[in-house]
Amino acid sequence: MNGIFLYDALIYLTAAVVFVPIAKKLGMGSVLGYLLGGIIIGPFFLGFVGEEGKDIMHFAEFGVVIMLFLIGLELEPATLWRMRKLILGTGAFQMGATTLLCFAALFLAGFSWQAALAAGLALAMSSTAIVTQTLREKALTKTEAGISSFAVLLFQDISVIPILALLPLLAVSGAHEPSGGDSSWMAGMTGWAQTAILLVAANAVVLAGRFVLVPFLRFIARIRLRELFTAAALLIVIATADLMTLVGLSPALGTFLAGVVLANSEFRHELESDIEPFKGILLGLFFIAVGASINFKLMIDNPLQIMVLVCGVIAVKSLVLYVTGKIARLSFDQNMIFTLGLGQVGEFAFVLFAFIAQLQILSTKWTDMMMGATAISMTITPLLLLINERLILPHFGTKESVETKSHDDITGGNAVIIAGFGHFGSTIGRFLRANGITATILDNDSDRVEILRKMGFTVFYGDATRLDILKSAGADEAKALIAAIDSPEINLELIDRVRKEFPKLEVMVRAKNRMDAYDLLDIGIEDIYRESLDTSVRLGVDVLIKLGFRKYSATRAGQNFIKYDEAALRKLAAHRHDREAYLFNTREQIALQEQLLANDREVSPNVHDDAWDGERRES
């Protein structure tokens, strides 16, 4: 057992380490890399894994379980409430229309109405895992398309609960023999009883979260052992998943609920940062497993049926999504991202189809086909998005480059390029424009691009890390590039590319915080601008003034503090790799603050400001 586990781990991790970088280099995104890796190590090609068939899925589903726990954690009631119209509106329309169309198609194709309805509901699900990962990688989470996608996915995730409760009622003859000695004790009951148990279980998780988990975490937190908290977090996820499996429910669902409950507790951020790394790896494993589980034999045996199924489902889903996007008033570009992004059938479909098979609503052959179609549709999604980005949008949507008025003005020709025109970048752009300097802007939010072009800015639409876009924006001739993209990872990627391809270009970088600045110092960037420095100090200066300090003295104190802090940043950057262990996010932040505060006490920069000190001079 141990040997097998290690062997599997070896294969999976190797696949990830080999294929994800290749996919990234080819500009395809990590999801596609994982999927391809899975296909290649899967039974059909190299056959390293997969004879056990569903075992892989079982193992990898845990990634989805953790992801849903984290999604649950992110669901603050306040956010939900603010987005309620979007969630209910777009979500319900998408679910309803897709289910209805799939139901109609399947029913007409000769399935029983129960089977058609069950399959329709399952097919309406999209993949939260793929969509969130892809959107985050492309930094599209905050665009209209990103927000709408999130709303739809949320509605789907939540509706899994009632669907799971509903499915037993669709079972043809009410009661069933457990399919192949299933261990869950629920399988032998009537549909109504199963439905009732589901609802009870869901409520139990919520209650347990409130009255057991939170006090439990408080107890653990008081012990002040970092790894114990991580262990407790994982324990909660695994225990919830296990309990749910025991009563025959979706573990993903259980942990999602547990996450929602804990979102309101004071441990939200702690849990998030503790589990985040596990999520990434396990989600990768999930994608690999999806790739590996694609049953090519089934496809070869029934090529036509599978093709029709995949194309049909994606076509129906995309159609409904496009209409949904239209209703939500998304612009063409945003709608295309929304439509194709959510066009696949998601991981919840695996859960639902497994349950459907267990209830024998649909024959095993057909659930296998459906699962195959699901896996294929998931694999196709990143490709569709890529095609959309490279072929469709450049021709039909917001143009990537600006139509040039005259030929001698082919490139932007501006001395300054601003990558990322959010709140940060736009302030820079406005300031430069007020001083007669027009900058070329790169941004990936098509809505914003439209507006900026109308305002007369030179804007290039698309992924700023792409070489062709940088070239057409005039990176060859420009003097300075301002990397002001919101996501530090993408900013880093951009800097990396620019320094390789355009070594003459001055790179000036927005850093989110000190941690970011360290990363930038590490790769040798000098012009670093921390968002959190100048503004905070300015506020601090105003506090001093309100407390009665003379304005000039307070201002000088602020100037000196910034100077001192910049120097401290560079000094501490050199030492930070000495620390024995690498600490994650929040903890690292706290350790750093501690270090800084200690330092401040030693070399208080303002106590020694004796300028104009007449008293001292005369004494």
Added chain:
Amino acid sequence: MKNVLILFAHPRFEKSKTNRALLAGVDKLEGVTLNDLYEQYPDFNIDIEREQELLVRHDVIIWHYPLYMYSAPALLKQWMDLVLEYGWAHGSRGNVLKDKIVLNALTAGGARASYAANQINRFTLREFLVPFEQTATLCKMIYLPPFVVHGTHLLSDQQLAEYVTLFHKLLGRLAMGGLPLASIRNYDYLNDWLLTDHG
């Protein structure tokens, strides 16, 4: 060989034809350092340590500026107030600048003749520069007459070129060292001495 430090203060250097001509290429001259204060301290937050180190490393200090309202631009005054500290530059224990040479190099819109008792400016330029002279004395430095470019608005290119040559000659002589201090101090302006000097 002496080291010469030009402490240059001009809030609108890019618009000053005269000063740009005077300073073009001076930092390439042997022994001459140009310290462009408004470029160095746009926020008026002068790095006292850096400035004092610079002073220590140089033998001749030149306060170079355009004359605004009969004095230097604000940043040069800020520099004097902050850098020339008690106990460092003056006071019984402040002897770091002792016997270093200091002088003003300035540009003025008005003609030389207008700086006289019965003229529009009512005082001589040397009288306006008394605070600089006394500051130098307080710091135990050797104060030389100023180098002045008058009537900057009306200068022909030819005249400007002559001033530039004269200024560069001054820098050369200062860097060479061994100046006849006693006789120089009898001149009103260093310009006058330079024009009679044949060394």
